[in-house]
Amino acid sequence: MIGNPSLIARDYMKYGQSATCPIIDMHGHFGPFYGGYLPAAPLEAMLAALERAGVLRIVVSAHEALFSDPVSGNAQVQEAIDMQPGHFLGYWLVNPNHRKLVTTAPADFERARGFIGFKFLPDYHTVPVTDPRYAPVLEYANDRRLPILIHTWGGSGFDSPQIIEETAEQYPNATLIMGHSGFGDWENAARVAAEYPNVYLELTAVYVAHDWSMLPTGSGTPVPFLPCLQVNGIIEYLVERAGSKKILYGTDMPWYSPHFAAGAVLFARIDDEARHDILHRNAERLLESLTHASK
Amino acid sequence: MRFFDCNCSFGESARPPFRYARTPAELLEEMDFCGIDRALACHAGMRFSSPVIWNEKCSDGCAASSRLEPAWAILPAQTGEQPPIDEFLAAMKAHNIRALWAFPDEHRYPLNRLAFGELLEALVAHRIPLFVKQNLVAIGELLKECPNLTVVAANQGPHSIERYLRPVMDAFPRVYIDTSSYIVQGTLEECCERYGPERLLFGTAFPNNCSGGALLQLARAAISDPAKAAIASVNLERLLGEVKL
Numbered sequence: 001m002i003g004n005p006s007l008i009a010r011d012y013m014k015y016g017q018s019a020t021c022p023i024i025d026m027h028g029h030f031g032p033f034y035g036g037y038l039p040a041a042p043l044e045a046m047l048a049a050l051e052r053a054g055v056l057r058i059v060v061s062a063h064e065a066l067f068s069d070p071v072s073g074n075a076q077v078q079e080a081i082d083m084q085p086g087h088f089l090g091y092w093l094v095n096p097n098h099r100k101l102v103t104t105a106p107a108d109f110e111r112a113r114g115f116i117g118f119k120f121l122p123d124y125h126t127v128p129v130t131d132p133r134y135a136p137v138l139e140y141a142n143d144r145r146l147p148i149l150i151h152t153w154g155g156s157g158f159d160s161p162q163i164i165e166e167t168a169e170q171y172p173n174a175t176l177i178m179g180h181s182g183f184g185d186w187e188n189a190a191r192v193a194a195e196y197p198n199v200y201l202e203l204t205a206v207y208v209a210h211d212w213s214m215l216p217t218g219s220g221t222p223v224p225f226l227p228c229l230q231v232n233g234i235i236e237y238l239v240e241r242a243g244s245k246k247i248l249y250g251t252d253m254p255w256y257s258p259h260f261a262a263g264a265v266l267f268a269r270i271d272d273e274a275r276h277d278i279l280h281r282n283a284e285r286l287l288e289s290l291t292h293a294s295k
Numbered sequence: 296m297r298f299f300d301c302n303c304s305f306g307e308s309a310r311p312p313f314r315y316a317r318t319p320a321e322l323l324e325e326m327d328f329c330g331i332d333r334a335l336a337c338h339a340g341m342r343f344s345s346p347v348i349w350n351e352k353c354s355d356g357c358a359a360s361s362r363l364e365p366a367w368a369i370l371p372a373q374t375g376e377q378p379p380i381d382e383f384l385a386a387m388k389a390h391n392i393r394a395l396w397a398f399p400d401e402h403r404y405p406l407n408r409l410a411f412g413e414l415l416e417a418l419v420a421h422r423i424p425l426f427v428k429q430n431l432v433a434i435g436e437l438l439k440e441c442p443n444l445t446v447v448a449a450n451q452g453p454h455s456i457e458r459y460l461r462p463v464m465d466a467f468p469r470v471y472i473d474t475s476s477y478i479v480q481g482t483l484e485e486c487c488e489r490y491g492p493e494r495l496l497f498g499t500a501f502p503n504n505c506s507g508g509a510l511l512q513l514a515r516a517a518i519s520d521p522a523k524a525a526i527a528s529v530n531l532e533r534l535l536g537e538v539k540l
Contacts, residue, residue, distance in 0.1 A: 002330035009507075013330075016515040036455025039481030049480050052517065186313075205453060208476050209503040213400050214452040216432045216459070232502035233314025253480060256453065259515045260478040260508040267329055267507020269314065 008275055009266035016259065017054025021276055023262060024283035025050075027149060027179055027204045027250025028060035030080055034067060035220055040254035043080060047087075053258035056280070057087060057287070059149070060253075061119040065093035070101055074112070081114035089287075091119035091149050096133035106140040116290050117147035117175070122158035124151070126222050129159055129167050138171050147175040147286060149202070154185025155226045161188035168196040175286065177202050177248060181238060183210065184228040190241035200286075201238055203278070204250035206231060207264030235268040235278075244274035248282055296520075298331040298510065299528035301394075302426070302449055302473045302498030305356065306339035306349070315339075315502035319356045319363055322501075326362065329506045331499070333362045335394055335531065341368040342398050342428075347376050354390040364535070366394040366426065370402060371410040380413045384421070388540040396426045396449075399433070406433065408440045419443045422537045426473070431459035438467045445534065447471045450500055455479045464490055471534070474509050474526065475500030484517050492522035496531050 002013065011018035032041040040046045041063075050058060060080065065073020070093050077090040092109045096102055109115055118137055122129050129150060141148050152159045161182035168176055181201040182189030193201045209229050212218045219225035238247055251261045265278050305316040316322035319336070326334060336357055340349030346368035357363035367387065370377045377383055386392075395418070399406040406429060408415060418425055424445040427434055434448055446469065448460070453476050464470055464486075475498035477483055486495060497513055499506040513526055 003327040004329065004507075012511055013514050033455070036479075037457040038455055038479060039485050040479075045481060048517075052515065207505045207508050208453040208478060209450070209500065211450065211452055214428075214430050214450065215454055215456075216430050230308075230310070230312035230315070230503045232312045232505050234312075235505070237313045251480075255455075255479055257478050257480045257483075257512045260512040263507035263509070263511025264505035265507075266511065267505065 006272050016052050022280050023055040024280045025055050025058040026248040026283050027202050028058040028253045030060045030062045033063045038254045046254045059089040061091040061093045066121050070095050090115040093119045094137050095125050096127040105137050120150045129163050141174040142171040145173050149177045149179050152178040152182045154182050161185050161192045165192045168199045180205050184226045190238050193242035193246045200246050202248045202250045204252045239270050239274050244277040247278045249279050297528045299531045300331050300334040300499050301496040301531050302475050303334050303501040304337040304339050308339040308343040312502045319359045329510050335364050335366050367392050368396045371404050393535045393538040394424050399429045415441045421539050424534050435463045445469045449473045452476050453478050471496050473498035487518045492525040495526045497527045
């Protein structure tokens with residue numbers, strides 16, 4: 001018998017989803033990944049998994065855009081959005097190593113359909129978020145109050161919580177979503193999210209320990225990531241310090257099981273109001289504000 | 296469905312997570328909250344301090360409840376930190392220890408025949424499962440030397456490990472994987488289809504990971520109910536039941 005009194009948790013355990021508490025995934029990807037086999041990379045497999053977990057919407061960027069060709073990768077996302085309108089939304093991937101594409105990104109974004117904002121992957125592109133090369137996109141997002149999902153990692157010289165803090169100060173109208181919640185540097189991540197109204201925490205991977213010694217090639221990133229060997233209680237900590245209204249659900253799907261990610265939230269020692277906030281309400285509010293902005 | 300967690304711990308460490316079980320009672324409270332019936336438990340000191348001290352203390356702690364079954368950690372015999380093999384096996388029998396853990400990276404030893412020859416032979420003879428927290432290339436090398444050893448590849452991390460895992464699973468039928476961080480969407484289902492549900496063991500890795508993640512993932516996996524039951528508890532019960540001391 002489950003001692004957890006949450007009615008939402010019981011729904012998920014029994015049915016795999018909850019009619020009263022659906023999920024919106026604010027950190028998704030799309031397509032195969034060079035560094036590992038992902039069974040849910042094909043669109044049909046990903047859709048089936050999302051449906052089983054009651055994920056109403058997912059905002060994605062393509063692996064192809066992140067790690068190889070931004071043009072064809074963003075086009076892949078456009079194709080997925082067109083096939084699944086409303087269910088799939090997109091982040092326009094910006095890689096500052098492709099300088100010309102950064103300058104055209106705002107116009108490209110405006111022409112695209114179903115993209116809600118931008119995605120930065122600074123640790124992999126080895127350009128800090130504060131580098132002037134990101135400025136055209138940050139200024140554009142700031143002017144239009146658009147979200148930018150930024151991969152963040154504790155101790156990184158490219159996208160640490162402190163770097164996000166600097167960016168949030170400079171661009172107070174852009175919504176900065178800290179992907180992975182500044183993994184490992186929970187204190188600073190929570191502080192920045194609490195202090196800056198335009199900064200959100202996002203939970204992808206926060207629910208599982210990262211011990212890079214378990215992979216023969218380590219983190220596989222240009223600069224090795226810091227490990228974090230124990231993560232239980234971090235969701236509770238982030239809720240306590242930053243508030244449940246500043247936290248978004250995410251999975252890196254087709255990486256992480258939406259049920260695993262949901263289970264971590266549903267069995268965290270937080271109340272059901274906080275679970276609603278994290279699993280769907282905060283994302284609904286953000287997406288709703290974008291709809292109004294575009295009108 | 297009954298859940299038997301193959302991978303969890305209680306006790307203090309130098310850098311504890313934000314929420315953890317200091318005592319067996321607190322571990323039981325977490326299990327109750329999640330609906331987990333039984334657990335094969337370690338003490339955090341076995342990993343982060345020394346098995347010399349904490350193996351027996353783990354047994355002492357688990358004695359508080361029939362729902363907790365203790366596991367011990369191993370060290371190479373050459374340093375004399377652990378007793379000679381006969382004494383070690385006798386102590387395991389006296390404390391009803393039916394599973395062992397190896398932390399080769401943290402405890403800094405090579406997990407191979409050179410360091411553990413006699414113990415590995417004993418584990419095979421007595422069918423004692425060895426939970427190994429080390430990468431799958433190293434586990435593959437160990438199994439090349441000792442192919443009949445029962446190994447549970449534990450805490451393998453959240454990345455896609457299939458390109459490492461499948462060659463090992465294909466070659467060595469007594470390799471199992473714990474589900475605590477086997478979280479890449481669809482891998483659990485494909486593992487079941489390729490090898491049968493017999494090769495997976497439910498684990499939470501609490502408090503390294505959040506218990507609820509592995510719990511809900513298995514409860515709602517796209518596999519049959521008998522397959523879920525096997526992973527949730529039956530496989531571990533069978534493995535422990537095979538131990539002859």
